[in-house]
Amino acid sequence: MATIKDVALKAGVSMATVSKYLNGGNVRQAHKEKIRSAIEELQYRVNPFARGLKAQRSPYIGVLLPEIDVPFYGNVVSALEKVLREDGFHCIMSSYSSDHGLERDHLQFLLSSGIEGLVYIPEHLTAEEFYELTSRYRIPTVLVDRMIQGVDADCVLVNNAEAVQEAMERLIKKGHKRIAFVAGPQPMFTAKERMVGYFRSLSDHGILYDEALLVNQPTTFATGYQSAQKFMNLPNPPTAIVATNYDMTLGLISGLRDMELHIPEDVQVFGFDSIELRTVLRTPLPIVHQPEEEIGKTAAKYLLDRLRGFAGEGRITRLNCTVYPKADA
Amino acid sequence: MATIKDVALKAGVSMATVSKYLNGGNVRQAHKEKIRSAIEELQYRVNPFARGLKAQRSPYIGVLLPEIDVPFYGNVVSALEKVLREDGFHCIMSSYSSDHGLERDHLQFLLSSGIEGLVYIPEHLTAEEFYELTSRYRIPTVLVDRMIQGVDADCVLVNNAEAVQEAMERLIKKGHKRIAFVAGPQPMFTAKERMVGYFRSLSDHGILYDEALLVNQPTTFATGYQSAQKFMNLPNPPTAIVATNYDMTLGLISGLRDMELHIPEDVQVFGFDSIELRTVLRTPLPIVHQPEEEIGKTAAKYLLDRLRGFAGEGRITRLNCTVYPKADA
DNA sequence: AAAGAAAGGCGAATCGTTTCACTTTTATCC
DNA sequence: GGATAAAAGTGAAACGATTCGCCTTTCTTT
Numbered sequence: 001m002a003t004i005k006d007v008a009l010k011a012g013v014s015m016a017t018v019s020k021y022l023n024g025g026n027v028r029q030a031h032k033e034k035i036r037s038a039i040e041e042l043q044y045r046v047n048p049f050a051r052g053l054k055a056q057r058s059p060y061i062g063v064l065l066p067e068i069d070v071p072f073y074g075n076v077v078s079a080l081e082k083v084l085r086e087d088g089f090h091c092i093m094s095s096y097s098s099d100h101g102l103e104r105d106h107l108q109f110l111l112s113s114g115i116e117g118l119v120y121i122p123e124h125l126t127a128e129e130f131y132e133l134t135s136r137y138r139i140p141t142v143l144v145d146r147m148i149q150g151v152d153a154d155c156v157l158v159n160n161a162e163a164v165q166e167a168m169e170r171l172i173k174k175g176h177k178r179i180a181f182v183a184g185p186q187p188m189f190t191a192k193e194r195m196v197g198y199f200r201s202l203s204d205h206g207i208l209y210d211e212a213l214l215v216n217q218p219t220t221f222a223t224g225y226q227s228a229q230k231f232m233n234l235p236n237p238p239t240a241i242v243a244t245n246y247d248m249t250l251g252l253i254s255g256l257r258d259m260e261l262h263i264p265e266d267v268q269v270f271g272f273d274s275i276e277l278r279t280v281l282r283t284p285l286p287i288v289h290q291p292e293e294e295i296g297k298t299a300a301k302y303l304l305d306r307l308r309g310f311a312g313e314g315r316i317t318r319l320n321c322t323v324y325p326k327a328d329a
Numbered sequence: 330m331a332t333i334k335d336v337a338l339k340a341g342v343s344m345a346t347v348s349k350y351l352n353g354g355n356v357r358q359a360h361k362e363k364i365r366s367a368i369e370e371l372q373y374r375v376n377p378f379a380r381g382l383k384a385q386r387s388p389y390i391g392v393l394l395p396e397i398d399v400p401f402y403g404n405v406v407s408a409l410e411k412v413l414r415e416d417g418f419h420c421i422m423s424s425y426s427s428d429h430g431l432e433r434d435h436l437q438f439l440l441s442s443g444i445e446g447l448v449y450i451p452e453h454l455t456a457e458e459f460y461e462l463t464s465r466y467r468i469p470t471v472l473v474d475r476m477i478q479g480v481d482a483d484c485v486l487v488n489n490a491e492a493v494q495e496a497m498e499r500l501i502k503k504g505h506k507r508i509a510f511v512a513g514p515q516p517m518f519t520a521k522e523r524m525v526g527y528f529r530s531l532s533d534h535g536i537l538y539d540e541a542l543l544v545n546q547p548t549t550f551a552t553g554y555q556s557a558q559k560f561m562n563l564p565n566p567p568t569a570i571v572a573t574n575y576d577m578t579l580g581l582i583s584g585l586r587d588m589e590l591h592i593p594e595d596v597q598v599f600g601f602d603s604i605e606l607r608t609v610l611r612t613p614l615p616i617v618h619q620p621e622e623e624i625g626k627t628a629a630k631y632l633l634d635r636l637r638g639f640a641g642e643g644r645i646t647r648l649n650c651t652v653y654p655k656a657d658a
Numbered sequence: 659a660a661a662g663a664a665a666g667g668c669g670a671a672t673c674g675t676t677t678c679a680c681t682t683t684t685a686t687c688c
Numbered sequence: 689g690g691a692t693a694a695a696a697g698t699g700a701a702a703c704g705a706t707t708c709g710c711c712t713t714t715c716t717t718t
Binding site for chain 1: 664665666667668669670672673674675
């Protein structure tokens, strides 16, 4: 494999000059040509390890998330990766299966593996734990989808409470008063925010909160499925149910189907996240859609800003969800 | 940041000994203890760049795929990543948007970024292009989901033709004779294989092939959606339609719904890939399910074998799909 | 045309490991 | 206990880039 030395030799200049050429320093036009063609001929590529060692700089961005195979994250990461790649960065992906221990371990693992920046969807880590791990590295970080209270970093979120409120608004306007809510576990950032929207809507419309109509469980298909049974077997079942992520929506619909209940006649469902799912049911499913692509792009932009030297307080962006159907027909 | 020198100093041994310790050489028990505690105290971590430079070895595995946000790939990668991580590897993920040029560029990009191994879901690259790019690097490669004709590498596939045949079998047994087929573009490996299954079933049952009942288009929601219209507007529409990936299945169902057609009364649908989708419709959707987790695990295992020195011809594994409902009721 | 400034070029040190070629210590065996 | 073998330890030379400080060339300006 050709080294910078080979290129220098073939181009008739010093290694230092080739290095300058590679890194955009001042090089005479004639020499540029020679170096370019030497590189071409030798098929020279910068050795990322040598560069990383000497220059403390790498093309790697760490991406740490709870699960790779959740469509929402997949879509966010897809957009993220495309933007970062255009700036010559590679994404090192790591998922921690929503496990606290793994979350810490993989964060450590990523940090110690030479990343330049970090995109992080956190779940369990506290500010103390986060700082304990990251402080020695001084790596620019963007938190996505969730915040960590007390961490000063760029942060890309959506307006969870407002989106849920809009969904609730639609249901209430249609006459629903008993509305159930399927949310993630209490400590989860998005679960909390979405619950705020739920409670706020109830109180805005003078509806009494019934704890039988709230589920806080892992954001899985099973949770949605079981919620269907739990709610619909109540003596006084809800007339509408809001599910707050994709898997729970799917599970909920599946559970209702297995109880031979119809949507929307027997119970209305408000879903979350999968815009494609919306149109496969007999009656189009109303849904809260998060701007996944925009989330990914924004996160990438924030990170690139920092990598280019932007300093300053952590910036927090709230992107708006879209509620479908768009116009309230 | 502490270096091996600091550790050596604090432990009272030479750098070489520390290095041996780190890499599992012979070190006296007493020294092991000292080194361990020195590392602990100094919070020493191996510098991956220095190691990569000197030892020509890195913890990075390249993963190159058409799209990150296709659930099938997401599930495969998720399993893959978990296995590789347990062996201390990081996945560098790159998607090429099903674009030929990007496919080549990103492969190059990954290769030149110091990866130890490659997991690759190819689409457009020929054997010549593949070898032209990879030959200088000698990096173990596992092809997943698709083969490249003429490339000698480990390969993890599913029994596409047989799975489709089984789906067709079920439909035919139920009395269907006009069965439409929504497949990916002709050159695509899986599309070709699945079509083989389709044609074989037709001929096995003496059903004449009608080209109006075959679609070869990009594997997208739109393709599925348009196929619904195309097929059902025929003077002699099919009584069943098989869609051969997740997005096309979803699009197909959505298209049928918008034509106010019912499944299965007006037309039966056989779906592909999303096991969760199966149970949300009024009538459970029959579906071909690929063993995504097993695919990922197998690919990881193959790659680890190679990284541990296994040599020999490329091994090809065909995993079996499951057709739901499981027992033919 | 001379002086000063700017641009371009170079040698050598350096980043933090691993590994080679030895030397020294410990263990084994008759 | 001495010879021999095996285990453990070491110094120093790489790996392939970047960068600092200094020197040379070229350009600008009067």
